Amino acid sequence: MKKTFISLLILLQSTAFAQTKNTPNLIPFVKPIIGTQKMGHTFPGATVPFGMVQLSPDTDTLSYEKNGKYNPDMYRYCAGYQYDDRTIVGFSHTHFSGTGHSDLGDFLIMPTTGALQLNPGTANNPAGGYRSAFSHANELAEPAYYKVKLDDHNITAELTASNRVGFHQYTFPASDQSHIILDLMAGIYNYENKNVWTFVRVENDTLITGYRQTTGWARTRTVYFAMSFSKPFYQYGSQNNSKKEVYRGFWGRFDQAHNFPEMAGRQLRAYFDFKTTEGEKIKIKFALSPVSTEGALRNMRTEIPHWNFDQVKQESQSLWNKELSKVTVEMLNADEKINFYTGVYHAFLGPTTYMDVDGSYKGLDQNIHKANGFTNYTTFSLWDTYRALHPLFNVLQPKRNADMVQSMLAHYDQSVHKMLPVWSHYANENWCMIGYHSVPVIADAIMKGNAPFDAMKALEACATTARHKSFDGIGYYMEQGYVPDDKSSSSVSKTLEYAYDDWCIAQMAKKLNRMDLYEEFSKRALNYKNVYDASIGFMRPKLSNGSFKTQFDVLSTHNQGFIEGNAWNYSLYVPHDPAAMIQMMGGDKRFIPHLDSLFTMDLPDKFFAETEDITRDGIIGNYVHGNEPAHHVAYLYNWTTQPWKTQDRIRMILKKMYHPTPDGLGGNDDCGQMSAWYIFSSLGFYPVCPGSEQYALGSPAVKTASIQLENGKVFTIEAKSQSDKNVYVQKVLLNGKPLTQRYITHTDILNGGNLVFYMASKPVKK
């Protein structure tokens, strides 16, 4: 892997630094290619921080079905790109980063030369379609900039983007047969009926508008576009591959395939023809809108009113630099610095902007709403991101995080279920994963004083969501104190996460002086106890009749009452009261060896196959870092008499699970959660329990770090005697005073100041 990477590094060094006064240039330390191989599910293309457009190459767009059955290979293409592939199908405008499920891949554009080909072809026979072979030697991926040579067409493709506009620049050879293809059939997690409707208008010889409406992970989703060419096409056409439109009426009298400006149907591909001279650049601005083609056009004209590609690239890289430099670090080596800033980059990809420049967006109720006084965001992978990503935002992006909460509350207002988002994107709730983890995000913001919204209303929304009896076992949970395994799958995971979420509600209620709610939810917060089987020392599925499930395998993740985790990992999930949990599990004497063995035991092979979303590299012993349920686990030693074990475990995980290579992520990045873990842990602390003010101390990987807070203050971290071997913390000084507890608080950070770790190669066992 390193070998292929050398060319990238060389290319990177030649990149003009997007440096402004007093801002270090951190662009060279971000490698969007990290995570594009195997299970990382990141994309290498161009986007700005939290941008609506993610303009990125798709190396395949496999169908959801193969021979009438689900096609498991498609799973590899959650982000549209796999590093091992040798062909690029085209460049589409929307991508999730690091998800374990997907959608999107809207509006695939491909420049070609030679005889017009309107089908994409296959990886094995790229010449049979418009796709092209490419080589990583000719590929460059930076924040807000992507470049690749399309070998089959002798075209150099460059991509950049503003928030809502993708900007393409294609350098053609001399050709009388140069084409730009707009494939509306393409898409990620595609299948025959995913396209509900597509619509294209050729407004004039440089402007196209239209939309794509799909039913996928988002069940009812429409994205509008406006597409502008820098040079007029001299002819155009389309192919309507819809098989099932019975009635075509009087449109049949037209030649709809050639130069006909109004296309509509379920399966459209359009092309635009040019004659090009050697080295001629054809540029395309492609704007998105969640509202209308009119909105897309306004977005385009507002954000990029010119044709200067380099200017957009430079401005967008400056945006990245501004965000990246909110935390400046020195690490032990360049690889770690690349890991760190690529982590920050991945963490700042989403949630993504979901409104037009005028604040309009389509809501969950399918009506057009206006975001008043906040930026509306979408793509909330909350089961993942409540853990560390949103807490990270409360440090580095408090304004944006508050807007995200506002976006969740708008979702709640529009929800016919009267529920906060579970996993939502593009004005749709897709109900993926479990829990009601908008709650900890809201609680974390409120408890950390980052709540420039109606906190009381937010509390009500949390409580209403948590009492939604018909949702996913909540009714049983409220009645019996646990989710019975015979009533609802993943019953233990749900019980544990509901209990934690309930604790969050209680904390907010207390702060907001709603003691009725505080009592109600404090009680519910203890429900984790109801699924603990003291006889075996694990959380265990319980049936409606109160007895534990008899057939039970603590190593398996399938049908054991858990999801994306086994009993070993999930049984440790009481983030709101680790001390009580440890007591429940037999105190230090029994708990410490138990936790030790999690990291050291030898997981039988058969369990790897069933561990979702991660490679074997994502597992240490039986500790699964590639999925989220155990992300806090290494910090649990802090609540025992052996906190130094947290320190070496953290450093080990940082080392083993993150690498500056395409296959550098051991599991899905999950919209930045994996990266947020890296960032916090590198800085030396971690939010074990979002919704509390505390960050558990670990072992920093940075030598120094400086956090520019939005309140104007600066919080610095220093690790004295930092080295690969010195993973143990001898002592910690906060603003010069020794810390007596094993945590710092959010207030400590907000106040600015310095945190100094004294590192050593041996643990301090006292």
Place this chain on the structure above:
Amino acid sequence: MKKTFISLLILLQSTAFAQTKNTPNLIPFVKPIIGTQKMGHTFPGATVPFGMVQLSPDTDTLSYEKNGKYNPDMYRYCAGYQYDDRTIVGFSHTHFSGTGHSDLGDFLIMPTTGALQLNPGTANNPAGGYRSAFSHANELAEPAYYKVKLDDHNITAELTASNRVGFHQYTFPASDQSHIILDLMAGIYNYENKNVWTFVRVENDTLITGYRQTTGWARTRTVYFAMSFSKPFYQYGSQNNSKKEVYRGFWGRFDQAHNFPEMAGRQLRAYFDFKTTEGEKIKIKFALSPVSTEGALRNMRTEIPHWNFDQVKQESQSLWNKELSKVTVEMLNADEKINFYTGVYHAFLGPTTYMDVDGSYKGLDQNIHKANGFTNYTTFSLWDTYRALHPLFNVLQPKRNADMVQSMLAHYDQSVHKMLPVWSHYANENWCMIGYHSVPVIADAIMKGNAPFDAMKALEACATTARHKSFDGIGYYMEQGYVPDDKSSSSVSKTLEYAYDDWCIAQMAKKLNRMDLYEEFSKRALNYKNVYDASIGFMRPKLSNGSFKTQFDVLSTHNQGFIEGNAWNYSLYVPHDPAAMIQMMGGDKRFIPHLDSLFTMDLPDKFFAETEDITRDGIIGNYVHGNEPAHHVAYLYNWTTQPWKTQDRIRMILKKMYHPTPDGLGGNDDCGQMSAWYIFSSLGFYPVCPGSEQYALGSPAVKTASIQLENGKVFTIEAKSQSDKNVYVQKVLLNGKPLTQRYITHTDILNGGNLVFYMASKPVKK
């Protein structure tokens, strides 16, 4: 037929008259049931004048396909209702009136009792589905009111409507199993893939919102709704019959069939359950919007903020009375008065309002627009309605007609083809029929001084449309002076109608002092001469090479260069210069016997079968009144030395083609064109050439008539010595002065005054 009608008359007499001071009650003279049998294609349901909602019973919703082939029986259901049917499937909210093609039938509601049935069943086995038998004895159709007993369910259904809201009132028996079904699969001209997407939200236990998106005659069409119940349902559910949605994601974890408030898919049926006491009324307000569910809800709350069914009925009937009474007539008998006012009723059904109460509507470009300063209308069946309906509006509805022109100009602005509407509905151009007959509508308004819009812009729009070379043979027409039959079908019809439309543009251009356009289009207006074959005395298809088509049958309507007419009827189509046409055809000596024989010849049987859209009753000799191309023909005697033949022909057509019975229309009413012909001709004059100021005189059928003009003036007509035998006009006095010409002008009408016909049983041959 008469027999079944007696019950209706009895019921009518018991109806409370919606009479206000000084306004005669004309409601009893309107029978919406006229035209519902055979080919009239009218609907009997409830609507207000030019209303957005047409809430009407559907007696069947046949599929477009039967065993994989087009199902010709479906054609009978253009308006959803056929009088001979014995079952009602339900009540849907949108219907065309009198069209020969269709779409719509949105949101079918059916109240039922007993075991829940969610499929409609068949006409032969109504018990197998939710549909119900009914009897015309228990049916009453009035303007804005429809009532029927649903025998299978023992429910009395009553319907009324405001502009944008359908109001249902169902009187139930005592039942623990009372249901309201909302069938989103139902529709007119339906087929498997017509539904693109449907979406339903159960907002609470009395309010539903949603939309239906279809690809039918309108290729890309969405209608939004809000549905409110007067009584909460105690449970509800739905059936998703979509076969092809591959990915259902995490929705599968829900019981989506029962009490689940968010439904979406291509084929949905929902039901709402009640327990009812004997005689309990459940009312439903069902509002539409072309924009959003929010808009629909606003429309509902604005138009009908209460639950008083009778009040809405009364107010809506008052609206009708106000419109109907713009012309008050005395006829020779009640039947004729019923024909007359039912004609006015049918003429005032459309074009229909197409905007929310706040003026918003979805445009042809799929963006949301606001109608500033005018009411936006849709459903322009222009090939039909330019002839007499829009001219009638210039007399009786000038404000609305000017708004219709504004609506056409908005369509033009939004058209990517830069064309005025051809046949448009619901923000879609369906390209049905031929010509560019927005032009005569605009010209008629401008020439008659009814142009409170930008006339110069309108002229430009007309000229641009008429020069659209890639549209339907216009390029050839501009180059060769005719549409070559080997290049474009219906070539003669197109040539003749283009020539007339061009004359209209020339007249506007002259009035607006654009002499360049006047000259260009005056020249084009003579193109009718290029398809006249003097050797046979008929218009005849000409090929590209300038020779006439050799295989040619002057009686056939199929593949002879015409559409909805044969050479006999269509060859007389030079409305802008009948005198020149008659000269061309050999002058009086040859023309009069030729025209005589049109009305008297015996059309061989085989030609009836191929005559579209009309019953045998719609033909007199070879004169086809049931289709439009010959609607002016009986007036052509006025341009000969034997004008009295116009007089008896007109009276004969009035008698033979219109009856106050369900089968009373000999052909499609065509959005009011057939009715407009009746109204004008009954009043004694007719706009042979819209775009000119002149109305050709015929023979009035009224005894007296009084037209209340919008300018406050009154124009009265009197037929002295009127009788069934006295069909000939001895002399005509306008404001007391004998008319020397055979026409009156629009100015004569606008000035107010009186037109007196002296009738006699013998023609005045001088």
